[in-house]
Amino acid sequence: MENHRTPLDAAFHALSDPTRRAVISRLTKSPAPVKELAEPFDIGLPAFLKHLRVLEESGLITTEKTGRTRTCQVKIGRLAEAESWLSEQRALWQARTDRLADYVETQMSRDNENDG
Amino acid sequence: MENHRTPLDAAFHALSDPTRRAVISRLTKSPAPVKELAEPFDIGLPAFLKHLRVLEESGLITTEKTGRTRTCQVKIGRLAEAESWLSEQRALWQARTDRLADYVETQMSRDNENDG
DNA sequence: GATTTTGTTTGCCATATGGTGAACCTTTGT
DNA sequence: ACAAAGGTTCACCATATGGCAAACAAAATC
Numbered sequence: 001m002e003n004h005r006t007p008l009d010a011a012f013h014a015l016s017d018p019t020r021r022a023v024i025s026r027l028t029k030s031p032a033p034v035k036e037l038a039e040p041f042d043i044g045l046p047a048f049l050k051h052l053r054v055l056e057e058s059g060l061i062t063t064e065k066t067g068r069t070r071t072c073q074v075k076i077g078r079l080a081e082a083e084s085w086l087s088e089q090r091a092l093w094q095a096r097t098d099r100l101a102d103y104v105e106t107q108m109s110r111d112n113e114n115d116g
Numbered sequence: 117m118e119n120h121r122t123p124l125d126a127a128f129h130a131l132s133d134p135t136r137r138a139v140i141s142r143l144t145k146s147p148a149p150v151k152e153l154a155e156p157f158d159i160g161l162p163a164f165l166k167h168l169r170v171l172e173e174s175g176l177i178t179t180e181k182t183g184r185t186r187t188c189q190v191k192i193g194r195l196a197e198a199e200s201w202l203s204e205q206r207a208l209w210q211a212r213t214d215r216l217a218d219y220v221e222t223q224m225s226r227d228n229e230n231d232g
Numbered sequence: 233g234a235t236t237t238t239g240t241t242t243g244c245c246a247t248a249t250g251g252t253g254a255a256c257c258t259t260t261g262t
Numbered sequence: 263a264c265a266a267a268g269g270t271t272c273a274c275c276a277t278a279t280g281g282c283a284a285a286c287a288a289a290a291t292c
Contacts, residue, residue: 009132016129017280018121021201028208035238045239047281054279068238068289076209079202085137086199092144093192133250151268161269163251170249184259184268 007059011082014058019043020051024074027061031073123175127198130174135159136167140176140190147189 004010014020023037038048052072055061059078063070120126130136139153154164168188171177175194179186 004132005134008137009134012128012137013132016120016125016132018125019280021124021128024205025208028205029212033238043280044282046241046283049240050280065239068287070239074205074209076206079206079209083199083202083206086195086202089140089144089190090192090195090199092141093190093195096145135250149268159250160252162253162271165270166250181269184257186269 004058007078008082008085010058011060011078014054014060015082017051017054019048020055023051023055023072024060024079027072027074031071033069033071035069037072120174123194124198124201126174127176127194130170130176131198133167133170135164136171139167139171139188140195143177143188143190147187149185149187151185153188 004013015024019041022040026032026037034045034049034052037052038045041048052061052063055072056063059075061072062075063072065071120129131140135157138156142148142153150161150165150168153168154161157164168177168179171188172179175191177188178191179188181187
């Protein structure tokens with residue numbers, strides 16, 4: 001498997017697959033065993049387990065085996081980190097956009113003064 | 117290249133690479149030409165252009181060529197979509213966690229009544 | 233104790249990813 | 263006209279990804 005350098009790399013990579021996003025979506029509602037999670041998807045268990053491992057290694061879920069069933073649940077921290085990164089980027093973009101709007105407005109005022 | 121089914125697939129995939137996230141981070145501050153964007157990274161231009169194309173095809177940036185230089189800028193919509201998905205998931209998780217806390221609290225009240 | 237259920241491991245495969253160097257094309261500067 | 267700057271395309275390579283089928287384990291059920 002790929003050597004994902006940072007947690008964000010791994011998290012975004014994990015989220016880039018629709019099957020894995022669907023699993024996360026399902027798990028936000030309640031923890032669930034592997035079989036139930038795999039049921040909606042038209043792939044074999046081995047392939048599905050790979051997805052689960054990607055999710056677990058990315059820190060987006062935790063799993064625990066009791067008896068013969070493995071129960072999975074969302075680990076919200078990693079999800080929040082990804083969200084934070086995005087919101088930070090949007091904030092930076094917004095700040096610049098606002099400054100730009102200010103500048104344009106200032107220029108328009110000056111134009112009006114020069115008109116008068 | 118991979119056939120990314122949905123915009124979210126493409127966006128998260130694009131964000132899973134540190135080079136590409138760094139480019140986004142840089143571009144939130146202001147638009148920039150390819151050469152300037154590529155400068156901090158220790159890879160060849162061809163490799164860097166591949167990253168840019170991934171970003172552009174994911175809808176996270178737009179690029180426009182004027183003369184011999186290509187200028188890139190963030191397209192905030194796609195970033196916001198990814199953020200929304202994450203925030204939605206966190207909200208669902210939170211809702212369940214709150215219900216759970218309520219339930220536990222209710223049970224504790226009942227226990228106290230039975231004690232009295 | 234035999235059978236089902238629920239995972240797990242192992243090989244295997246086709247395709248995608250992320251990098252390289254070399255050649256090439258426009259546009260801009262001298 | 264020529265050279266340099268800024269991208270772009272091409273052929274190529276190693277590794278990762280996402281899937282499969284088959285064999286295997288361990289727990290729960292009959």
